[in-house]
Structure formats: C-alpha cells, structure tokens
Amino acid sequence: MTDPLPEVRAWVEAAGQxxxxxxxxxxxxxxxxxxxxxxxxxxxxxxxQELATEAGFRSDPQxxxxxxxxxxxxxxxxxxxxxxxxxxRWQAAxxxxxxxxxxxxxxxxxxxxxxxxLCLHGxxxxxxxxxxxxxxxxxxLACDPRRAAPGRPPRCEACGNLVxxxxxxxxxxxxxxxxxxxxxxxxxxxxxxxxxxxxxVYPAAGLPGVAKHCGARVVVINPxxxxxxxxxxxxxxxxxxxxxxxxxxxx
Ligand code: OAD
Numbered sequence: 001m002t003d004p005l006p007e008v009r010a011w012v013e014a015a016g017q018x019x020x021x022x023x024x025x026x027x028x029x030x031x032x033x034x035x036x037x038x039x040x041x042x043x044x045x046x047x048x049q050e051l052a053t054e055a056g057f058r059s060d061p062q063x064x065x066x067x068x069x070x071x072x073x074x075x076x077x078x079x080x081x082x083x084x085x086x087x088x089r090w091q092a093a094x095x096x097x098x099x100x101x102x103x104x105x106x107x108x109x110x111x112x113x114x115x116x117x118l119c120l121h122g123x124x125x126x127x128x129x130x131x132x133x134x135x136x137x138x139x140x141l142a143c144d145p146r147r148a149a150p151g152r153p154p155r156c157e158a159c160g161n162l163v164x165x166x167x168x169x170x171x172x173x174x175x176x177x178x179x180x181x182x183x184x185x186x187x188x189x190x191x192x193x194x195x196x197x198x199x200x201v202y203p204a205a206g207l208p209g210v211a212k213h214c215g216a217r218v219v220v221i222n223p224x225x226x227x228x229x230x231x232x233x234x235x236x237x238x239x240x241x242x243x244x245x246x247x248x249x250x251x
Contacts, residue, residue, distance in 0.1 A: 004234045008219050009247055011191050012090075015097070015217075019189035020087060021182075021207055022102045022109070022240075025196020025222060029081040029241040032074060032106055036198050037224075052169045057130065061162055065153040068165040072124045075106040083195070083240030084112035090248035091115065099185035101178075103197060103204045105167045118178040118185070120204050126166040127154075134159050174203060186210040193247075194220045196240050199227035208232075221247075 012018060024034035035043045046067070050056045057064045080088075091098040091114055100109055101118045107125055109117045133142035133156075145163045148154035154163040168174055182204075186192065192211040199205040208218045208228050220232040221243050229235050236243050 004236060005243075005246060008234055008236065009249065011217055011219070012247055013249075015189070015191035017185070017189040018098045018191045018193065019182075019185040019207075019211060019216075020098065020100050020193045020195060021186075021197065021204065022100065022104060022195045023197025023199075023204075024104060026083060026102070026240045027078070027081070027104055027106055027108050028196065029083065029239060030078040030106075030108055032078050032104075032108070034196075036200065048170060052167075053171060054130075054169055057164055057169075061130075061164075062152045065165070068124060068167070069152075075108070075124060078106070078108065080108045080112035081241040083242075083244040084108050084114070086244040086248045088113035089250045093250040099181070099189070101182040101185060101204075101207065103201065118181045120168070120174050120178050120182060122165075122167040122175065124165065124167065127163045128166040129156075130162040130164045133161060179203065182207055183210065186216075187214045189214075189216045192216050192218045194218060194222075194226075194228055194232070195244070196222060197226065197228070 028034055034041045038044060051064055051067050087100060087109065091100065099118065100114045101120060102109055103121050105121055105124045107123065127145045129142070129145055136142050143156055143158070148163045149157045155161065186207040187210060189211055192208055194208050205227065208231060212218050212231050217233045218231055220226060220228055220235045221238065221240060223237060223239050
C-alpha cells in the first residue's frame with residue numbers, strides 16, 4: 001500500500017481554505033484525557049449524567065464544580081503539543097486560509113498561537129450563571145459571574161444564583177456564533193482535517209459531512225477507527241502530534 005501522506009500534503013498545499021475539526025484526541029499527547037478511549041477516557045471512569053448535565057449540577061453542585069476545577073488544573077499544567085504547534089504555525093504562515101473548529105474546552109490551540117478558534121463546546125476558563133440573572137428581567141445589565149462570592153461553586157450575594165462551568169452539557173444547545181462560523185467554514189473549505197474525534201457527538205460530528213457534501217476533501221487523523229472514517233477520502237492512522245507536523249509544512 002502506498003503512503004498517503006505525500007498526497008494529503010499536496011492537498012493541504014493546494015487547498016484554498018482548510019477547516020480543521022478537533023476533538024479530545026488532539027490534546028491527548030498533552031496529557032489531557034479523552035472521553036471515550038476505553039481505559040483512559042473520562043467517560044470510562046465518570047458518569048456523564050452526573051457530571052455533564054444541568055440536572056447533575058443541580059443535584060450536586062459542589063461535586064460537579066470540583067470535578068471541573070480539577071480538569072481546569074490539569075489543563076493549566078499541560079502544554080500544547082507538536083500537533084497544536086503545527087496547526088498554529090501553518091495558520092500564521094497562510095493568513096486567512098485555515099479555520100480551527102474545536103470541541104475541546106481546554107485552551108491549548110489558543111496557547112499554541114492559533115487565532116479565532118471556534119469553540120463549539122465552550123471553555124473551562126469562562127464561567128456562566130446557572131439561571132438567567134434576575135437583573136435581565138428588569139432591563140438591567142446582568143451581574144458578572146467573575147464577581148460572584150467565592151465558594152464551590154461561587155454564588156451571587158444578591159440572589160443566590162450559582163456559577164457553573166461555561167461548557168456545553170449534554171442536552172444543551174451549542175453557542176450560536178461558533179456553531180454558525182463552523183458551519184460556514186465547513187461549507188466553504190476545500191479540505192477538512194478531522195483530528196482526534198470519535199465523531200459521535202452532534203452537531204460537531206455532522207460538519208465533515210457538510211464539507212464533503214459541498215465538495216471538500218475530508219481527511220481523518222486518528223490512531224483508532226472512528227464514525228467518520230467512512231466518509232473520509234483518506235484516513236491517516238496515527239496521532240495528532242506525530243502526523244500534523246508532517247502534513248503541515250511551513251517555510
Ligand atoms: P472522544 O473521547 O469521543 O474521542 C477521542 C478520539 O481521539 C478517539 O477517536 C481516539 O481514538 C482519538 N485519539 C486518542 N489519542 C489520540 C491522539 N494522540 N491523536 C489523535 N487522536 C487521538 O472525544 P471527542 O470526539 O472530542 O463534549 O468527544 C466529543 C464530545 O464528547 C466532547 O467535546 C465532550 C464529550 O462528551 C462535551 O463535553 C460537551
């Protein structure tokens with residue numbers, strides 16, 4: 001079997017617009033656990049209903065708050081890997097030609113230097129109110145969750161509203177702006193790289209199909225089989241930190 005890398009490298013060089021969709025595997029080599037890997041994935045050890053739903057948070061806010069705080073600490077201690085760096089370098093060397101869309105709630109793409117990253121599932125580092133701030137109903141500005149009284153979780157001194165992690169939980173809608181930007185990027189790219197995602201969570205997992213439908217080539221980069229392999233023009237079996245630097249060459 002011939003090595004598909006040179007051909008994909010040529011597609012990258014020729015692509016007018018490259019859209020990169022990343023998932024937890026993108027950060028695995030930085031030491032951030034994935035969700036669904038059989039032994040090391042977070043969902044092998046923890047119950048997503050308990051830790052990644054609004055109902056779970058309402059039933060035990062401290063448990064859920066502490067879990068996200070420990071993930072935040074883990075990410076703070078991690079560094080972007082060679083894959084994040086290769087994407088950021090290529091994006092900087094080819095202005096306007098690459099859109100990074102991520103399902104990750106870490107900030108490793110941004111810390112590597114990627115710009116305008118579209119974060120579909122929110123961020124571990126931006127908190128939100130659990131319930132709408134009552135000031136909104138009075139036509140006033142909402143209180144700032146960063147000013148909440150410290151606690152696990154912090155709470156509003158005026159109304160008792162709880163601060164929650166600013167990540168998207170199961171059953172919640174994705175934030176409109178990044179989703180809209182991601183859908184546009186999928187429609188307009190000529191090449192989509194799908195890196196480190198199992199392709200099991202929609203609407204993110206629908207983006208490669210949109211790109212394909214609109215005429216783009218789709219390349220999956222993953223050491224293991226994924227739900228998206230069937231629609232890929234090429235599947236590269238390897239890791240993000242190994243393959244992206246070989247694929248994204250910069251002068
Ligand atoms: P998953 O945990 O479902 O999938 C991670 C993927 O990364 C798997 O396909 C692995 O084979 C692959 N992988 C592991 N190590 C890798 C490496 N070094 N390089 C490349 N790939 C590697 O994670 P996601 O697909 O991101 O949602 O999961 C999607 C969403 O489900 C997450 O954003 C999260 C989760 O519940 C929310 O928290 C809202």
